[in-house]
Each structure stands twice: as C-alpha cells, then as structure tokens.
Amino acid sequence: MSTDKLDRSLAKEIESLKEEGRAKSPERIIEAYIPPEGDRGPRYKLRGSNQEFIRLNSNSYLSLANHPKLIEAADKATHEFGVGPGAVRFIDGTFKYHDQLEKRIAAFVGKPAAKIFNSAYTSNCGLALSISDKNTHWIGDQLNHNSIIRGMRIANIPSGNKGIFKHNNMDDLRRCLDEVTTEMERVVVIFDGIFSMRGDHAPIGEIIEICNEYDSKFKDGVITVVDDSHGIGAYGTTGRGTPDYCGAQPDIIIGTFGKAFGVNGGYIAGSPTLIEAVRQKADTYIYTNPLSVADCTAAVQAIDICDSDEGKALLENIQNRARQFREGLERLGLESIPGPHAVVPLMVRDTAKTHRLVKYLYDNGILVVGLTFPVVPKGDETIRFQINAAHTQSDIDHVLGLLKKFA
Ligand SMILES: Cc1ncc(COP(=O)(O)O)c(C=O)c1O
Known part of the structure; x- marks a missing residue:
C-alpha cells in the first residue's frame, strides 16, 4: 500500500487553494534572536538571508518571551x-x-x-x-x-x-x-x-x-x-x-x-x-x-x-509606540483604523500594491502580514503591523521612514 492515490488528490486540492489565492506561503525559519541594544529593539535572522529583521508581525505584545x-x-x-x-x-x-x-x-x-x-x-x-x-x-x-x-x-x-x-x-x-x-x-x-x-x-x-x-x-x-x-x-x-x-x-x-x-x-x-x-x-x-x-x-x-511596575512601563511603551506609529501613518496621508490597540492596520485597498509593499518592507528588514482578496473582501486589502513593548521609538521611526520612501 502507498499513499500515491491520496497524494494525487491532495495535490489537486492544494493547487486549487493556490489558484484561489488561499494557500499559505512557505514558512520562513527564524535562525537567530538578537537581543535589544541601545535604541534598537530585538532583531531576528532568517534562514537564507543575512538581513536583520524587525518583527512587526508578532503577537508577543509585552515582549516577554526572552525575559x-x-x-x-x-x-x-x-x-x-x-x-x-x-x-x-x-x-x-x-x-x-x-x-x-x-x-x-x-x-x-x-x-x-x-x-x-x-x-x-x-x-x-x-x-x-x-x-x-x-x-x-x-x-x-x-x-x-x-x-x-x-x-x-x-x-x-x-x-x-x-x-x-x-x-x-x-x-x-x-x-x-x-x-x-x-x-x-x-x-x-x-x-x-x-x-x-x-x-x-x-x-x-x-x-x-x-x-x-x-x-x-x-x-x-x-x-x-x-x-x-x-x-x-x-x-x-x-x-x-x-x-x-x-x-x-x-x-x-x-x-x-x-x-x-x-x-x-x-x-x-x-x-x-x-x-x-x-x-x-x-x-x-x-x-x-x-x-x-x-x-x-x-x-x-x-x-x-x-501586574508590576515593570508591566505598567511595558504597557505604556506599547501604547506610546502604537500612537507614534498611527500618528506617523496619518502624517504620511495613509489610512488606518483608529483606536489605541497594538494591532495597527494599514488599509492599502489594492492587491498588487499590498504585495509590492510587503515585499519592499521585507527587502528592507521588516516582517509584516499582508491580507488580500479572497482572505479579505476586494477593496479591504490591508497590511497588519503589530507593535510590541520592545520596539523602540527609533524602530518605529525607521519603519515610518521606509513607508515614506515607498512610491
Ligand atoms: C481571537 C483569537 N482566538 C484564539 C486564537 C488562537 O490562540 P492560540 O494560539 O492560543 O490557540 C487567536 C490567535 O490568532 C485569536 O486571535
């Protein structure tokens, strides 16, 4: 017995997911964590790249995983x-x-x-x-x-x-x-x-x-x-x-x-x-x-x-950095959804532009998630940025600087 017949059927299903735009892209592999230093928050190295990345796609809002x-x-x-x-x-x-x-x-x-x-x-x-x-x-x-x-x-x-x-x-x-x-x-x-x-x-x-x-x-x-x-x-x-x-x-x-x-x-x-x-x-x-x-x-x-003073300071930094980022987007004339949460969506409203912007950010050392049709309705294409407590003012300025340069 083998799974050849099953594999053929599954391959067809996977192909359909790709055609529908619902397939998940290949998984990137994190090979190294570089701790924060000075005005730089943590950086990550990925397999196959020499770049040091800022993660703006992590749910680790309080940045406690390495505490x-x-x-x-x-x-x-x-x-x-x-x-x-x-x-x-x-x-x-x-x-x-x-x-x-x-x-x-x-x-x-x-x-x-x-x-x-x-x-x-x-x-x-x-x-x-x-x-x-x-x-x-x-x-x-x-x-x-x-x-x-x-x-x-x-x-x-x-x-x-x-x-x-x-x-x-x-x-x-x-x-x-x-x-x-x-x-x-x-x-x-x-x-x-x-x-x-x-x-x-x-x-x-x-x-x-x-x-x-x-x-x-x-x-x-x-x-x-x-x-x-x-x-x-x-x-x-x-x-x-x-x-x-x-x-x-x-x-x-x-x-x-x-x-x-x-x-x-x-x-x-x-x-x-x-x-x-x-x-x-x-x-x-x-x-x-x-x-x-x-x-x-x-x-x-x-x-x-x-629950401690340290936690209060971390929470405050999340709020301050999220506000800094939202205000920066506004100054650049970019659209977001208002609110104080650390999830800051950038409404791109165009599939091709969303893909281009995600790639541009990746090429410049920034990890984000792009959401395009059919995952979101046409016209609601978005890039999700997530602020973490370890991001610094200079990290956020750096990302805003890159967005400003993006034509
Ligand atoms: C609302 C909600 N519930 C549940 C989950 C899943 O969390 P967990 O990773 O602990 O299963 C998520 C994560 O994406 C979420 O956003």
Whole structure:
C-alpha cells in the first residue's frame, strides 16, 4: 500500500487553494534572536538571508518571551518535574504548576475559577463542547476568529441554532436575539475582544446591556463570552484586556498565554460550576496532555510582571509606540483604523500594491502580514503591523521612514 492515490488528490486540492489565492506561503525559519541594544529593539535572522529583521508581525505584545524571570522559572520547574506531564490531567497529569496557573489567571481576569488548555483554539472548541445541547442557540460577530467557528462545528451545533451579526453592529445583534426560537433554553453570545486583523474592539458594555434585556426569555438565560486573546495582557489600563478597557465583564472569558504573555496555552475563566462542566465535558481538555510545567510557571511569571511596575512601563511603551506609529501613518496621508490597540492596520485597498509593499518592507528588514482578496473582501486589502513593548521609538521611526520612501 502507498499513499500515491491520496497524494494525487491532495495535490489537486492544494493547487486549487493556490489558484484561489488561499494557500499559505512557505514558512520562513527564524535562525537567530538578537537581543535589544541601545535604541534598537530585538532583531531576528532568517534562514537564507543575512538581513536583520524587525518583527512587526508578532503577537508577543509585552515582549516577554526572552525575559530572564520566565526562562529561569521554566528552567527550575523543568528540573523539578521534567519536560512533559506523562499523562492527561485526570490520570495524574496534574502538577502543582497547572493548579497555580489556573488560580493565577482566574484572579487576574476577575473570575472565581479557570481551566487551562493547550491553546485558546482548543479552549474555544472545549467551551462549545461543554455548554451546548440541542436547545442552545449561538450568536457571534461576523468577524469572530476561526477557532470560535470551528468550535461550533465540532460541537455539532445545527445551522438553525446559530446567528451571525454584522461586525460590532448592535442593531444586528438585536435582530439575531429576536430571531431565537422559543424552544431554545440557552443563548450564548460570543465575540472576539480585539478583532485581530483590525485592532478594533467589541463594545462589551453595550453587548451585555442588550443581552440582559433578553435574559429572562430563556430558561438558562443569555450568556456572554469574550475571546480576548489579543486583549489580555496588552489592553486596558491594567492589562486585563478588553473588559478592563470597556469597564464591563462578560460571563465567560477565554484567552491565550501565547500572545502578550509570550508563552503558550489558553484558558476559560468563569463560575466554578462552569469550570467543572468544562473539566467533565471538554474533550479538547480531557483527552490530551496538558501544557508543560515550564509553560505554566513561565505564564505565572508573565502575569506577575504584567501586574508590576515593570508591566505598567511595558504597557505604556506599547501604547506610546502604537500612537507614534498611527500618528506617523496619518502624517504620511495613509489610512488606518483608529483606536489605541497594538494591532495597527494599514488599509492599502489594492492587491498588487499590498504585495509590492510587503515585499519592499521585507527587502528592507521588516516582517509584516499582508491580507488580500479572497482572505479579505476586494477593496479591504490591508497590511497588519503589530507593535510590541520592545520596539523602540527609533524602530518605529525607521519603519515610518521606509513607508515614506515607498512610491
Ligand atoms: C481571537 C483569537 N482566538 C484564539 C486564537 C488562537 O490562540 P492560540 O494560539 O492560543 O490557540 C487567536 C490567535 O490568532 C485569536 O486571535
């Protein structure tokens, strides 16, 4: 037996993805990290190039991945317990560092309990598996992350039990709530905190207010869920994310340790009963090894740093550099989406120009992501810049200088 026949079919599928413009480009390989020095933030070297690159496409908003405290904690825990857990959580794969991280993240986001997952992706899938039944209706923002959409598919939520509202459009959210049929017992309204391609945020206060109006219509009420993967650690005055920024707390919070906190893993935070239901029902939690103890203890360190004076200074630098970059774009007459988040989109609105600009920036040592049709609608072609705490004023000036030169 061989996979020749399968390979031929798969090759055709891959070819179609390429023709449709949906194929992922080849992966670049980072070979070296060059620490910040003087007025230069960190640089990276890629395989096959002598250039030193500034990463403006990293989610590591607080720039903590190389922080000595995280590395030291990960090293200590690894020496204590080894590199892998050896089993899933319920078969004695739970170590003290898993428990510590669950308590720390719950306290940080202001919920009584939390469960950690291997990623925010599997957290979203786990939540859908835990709280859905045939009388559950889901409503989501049209720009929700792929993991929320995939979670609903994995949980076999029928298409009749779903509503999608136009991005951040509260009238359309009301329409979706009005359309829920009377036999539904539970409604879940789920949305990204920060929309990762745009850097704008969900109006959480308004969403909760509207959901409260409908709550008494359903046996289990209307439950609000934010996936704040791009907000947690990077947004709001205390780094507690979009709920912090909006001053409004959804019922359930999902997030990641793999972006601002610079580590890996995800979490669901909410009531103790919800978290016990997740432990009992979320297959993406139950039947897979947990994070390593190194990841857990490094994530605890990252949260502690975020809560310290050092963290405040890092957050301030993200805000200052993002403002510097946005103001610079404005001075150059370039279009962006307003807001204070570290995701700063440059609206190019032209596919060929987007490709040219991404290549020009790459040739000049800048890594960014270009989004073109069909990934975004025609006319919405964008380059996404992501500001990190380790970027310096001179790094940002350098990028703005390059954009100015681009004809
Ligand atoms: C809203 C949202 N949820 C989930 C994820 C996935 O996060 P993780 O890498 O922890 O799975 C992302 C990352 O792109 C995201 O933007």
